[in-house]
Amino acid sequence: MTIHQNLIAGEWTGSSAVENINPSDTNEVVGLYAEASAEDTKAAIAAAKAAFPAWSRSGIWERHVILKKAGDEIMARKDEIGALLAREEGKILPEAIGETIRAAQIFEFFAGEALRLAGEVIPSVRPNIGVEITREPLGVIGIITPWNFPIAIPAWKIAPALCYGNTVVFKPAELVPGCSWAIVDILHRAGLPKGVLNLVMGKGSIVGQTMLDSPDLSGITFTGSTGTGKRVAAASLEHNRKFQLEMGGKNPMVVLDDADLNVAVEAAANSGFFSTGQRCTASSRLIVTEGIHDKFVAALTEKLQTLVVDNALKPTTNIGPVVDARQLKTDTDYIEIGKQEGAKLAFGGEIIKRETPGFFLQPTLFTEATNQMRISREEIFGPVASVIRVKDYDEALATANDTPFGLSAGIATTSLKHATHFKRNAEAGMVMVNLPTAGVDFHVPFGGRKGSSYGPREQGKYAAEFYTTVKTAYTLA
Ligand code: NAD
Numbered sequence: 001m002t003i004h005q006n007l008i009a010g011e012w013t014g015s016s017a018v019e020n021i022n023p024s025d026t027n028e029v030v031g032l033y034a035e036a037s038a039e040d041t042k043a044a045i046a047a048a049k050a051a052f053p054a055w056s057r058s059g060i061w062e063r064h065v066i067l068k069k070a071g072d073e074i075m076a077r078k079d080e081i082g083a084l085l086a087r088e089e090g091k092i093l094p095e096a097i098g099e100t101i102r103a104a105q106i107f108e109f110f111a112g113e114a115l116r117l118a119g120e121v122i123p124s125v126r127p128n129i130g131v132e133i134t135r136e137p138l139g140v141i142g143i144i145t146p147w148n149f150p151i152a153i154p155a156w157k158i159a160p161a162l163c164y165g166n167t168v169v170f171k172p173a174e175l176v177p178g179c180s181w182a183i184v185d186i187l188h189r190a191g192l193p194k195g196v197l198n199l200v201m202g203k204g205s206i207v208g209q210t211m212l213d214s215p216d217l218s219g220i221t222f223t224g225s226t227g228t229g230k231r232v233a234a235a236s237l238e239h240n241r242k243f244q245l246e247m248g249g250k251n252p253m254v255v256l257d258d259a260d261l262n263v264a265v266e267a268a269a270n271s272g273f274f275s276t277g278q279r280c281t282a283s284s285r286l287i288v289t290e291g292i293h294d295k296f297v298a299a300l301t302e303k304l305q306t307l308v309v310d311n312a313l314k315p316t317t318n319i320g321p322v323v324d325a326r327q328l329k330t331d332t333d334y335i336e337i338g339k340q341e342g343a344k345l346a347f348g349g350e351i352i353k354r355e356t357p358g359f360f361l362q363p364t365l366f367t368e369a370t371n372q373m374r375i376s377r378e379e380i381f382g383p384v385a386s387v388i389r390v391k392d393y394d395e396a397l398a399t400a401n402d403t404p405f406g407l408s409a410g411i412a413t414t415s416l417k418h419a420t421h422f423k424r425n426a427e428a429g430m431v432m433v434n435l436p437t438a439g440v441d442f443h444v445p446f447g448g449r450k451g452s453s454y455g456p457r458e459q460g461k462y463a464a465e466f467y468t469t470v471k472t473a474y475t476l477a
Contacts, residue, residue, distance in 0.1 A: 033181065045211070058165065103151040103154075143221055217239070251282065253283035253436075264292075289391065327359070341373040405451050408438065419433045
């Protein structure tokens with residue numbers, strides 16, 4: 001098997017490699033991917049630093065053409081790259097192809113943004129002086145990504161970084177190097193100058209930590225767990241560097257008595273269990289008012305019985321495997337914790353066997369949970385959700401907001417009054433009315449509050465907040 005190498009200073013390099021394993025079929029090696037050392041990482045940072053002056057002054061047409069070419073190629077290869085994504089991460093094929101299309105759309109969007117870079121000209125309060133406000137690139141951006149969106153998250157960080165004139169050192173998650181390698185290869189062939197985008201695959205403790213410790217990164221954009229996010233923050237403060245964190249969630253989905261039952265059940269099933277519950281925007285707290293509680297639990301349980309858990313590549317599969325053995329253990333540990341805490345296991349909870357050896361877990365629903373239980377407070381990141389019974393809307397809102405996180409919050413209701421009040425008062429970066437808590441557009445801001453996020457929003461034109469720095473210039477006329 002050939003080794004997919006790291007890209008440093010425009011050269012493919014690296015001979016030590018690790019196997020990328022398919023979680024739907026652990027006998028299948030998806031590919032061999034190079035593992036970068038601390039020295040490789042330092043070389044990548046040096047290359048990005050050297051490439052910055054020229055790239056930061058490159059023409060916007062050049063950036064547009066490269067980003068557009070990359071978007072077009074990803075779109076043209078959506079089925080092939082989608083299948084790779086499904087094989088390395090375990091998302092079912094339609095979700096994996098959908099995520100690949102989204103990555104292509106993100107590149108198309110920022111190809112357009114490159115042509116829309118603009119500043120402001122403002123009169124000074126003093127006579128005969130003009131003021132110009134412009135956005136300039138930051139410098140070298142370190143990009144560190146998680147495993148659960150192997151192509152969309154790298155795309156929504158790499159595309160704006162390059163669009164605004166930064167150079168990049170990119171470290172994907174160990175479990176899913178395949179899609180990252182594919183988009184770096186595409187961008188490299190699309191004509192990026194040497195050193196503008198560097199790929200260093202490998203361990204967080206080595207590659208990631210070397211990035212955090214480097215004085216030469218001007219910004220780090222990170223998506224991943226809260227624990228690693230805190231390390232990124234501490235190291236970035238040490239180096240007086242800009243940083244952006246997207247971390248965990250414990251997203252509430254409120255279901256009110258007046259909800260359309262079908263809408264509520266579809267939204268809850270999607271939010272809690274699609275993509276194997278491995279989305280930061282997944283809802284694992286279903287907060288349901290008394291009048292609809294029993295009907296909702298019965299209908300959701302019925303729906304869960306129809307969902308097929310199996311190999312991500314099978315057309316009949318609704319839920320693919322958990323990403324790896326470690327995450328499966330975390331999920332089953334939390335299922336035990338839920339039982340011990342006194343929540344009632346209403347559905348699932350078992351590891352299941354399929355034709356291929358993989359990490360298959362039944363979608364798992366607890367009822368009679370309280371918001372104080374660990375299963376309601378800590379992010380599990382698997383197909384496990386709990387129903388919390390509440391009296392009325394006021395208690396539902398208070399319960400929804402009683403969490404250290406604040407990424408996404410959903411409500412199922414036919415009441416305009418409650419929907420409007422919830423949109424204004426949910427303590428979350430994103431609010432969904434009669435929609436799943438997960439599933440967002442690529443051209444509008446993404447991000448959360450409280451323990452979920454830190455720094456400017458990602459995606460859409462708001463991405464400029466992180467990837468640029470503002471300059472105010474005064475000129476005597
Ligand atoms: P993780 O924190 O373990 O890893 C994320 C990345 O950080 C990986 O590339 C990893 O190699 C790297 N890393 C690990 N140790 C490091 C270190 N010492 N220095 C620098 N980098 C290091 O997270 P994960 O398990 O890959 O991802 C799951 C988490 O991501 C969940 O908590 C999930 O909620 C979160 N997530 C959040 C969002 C969001 O937008 N809020 C989106 C997707 C995932």
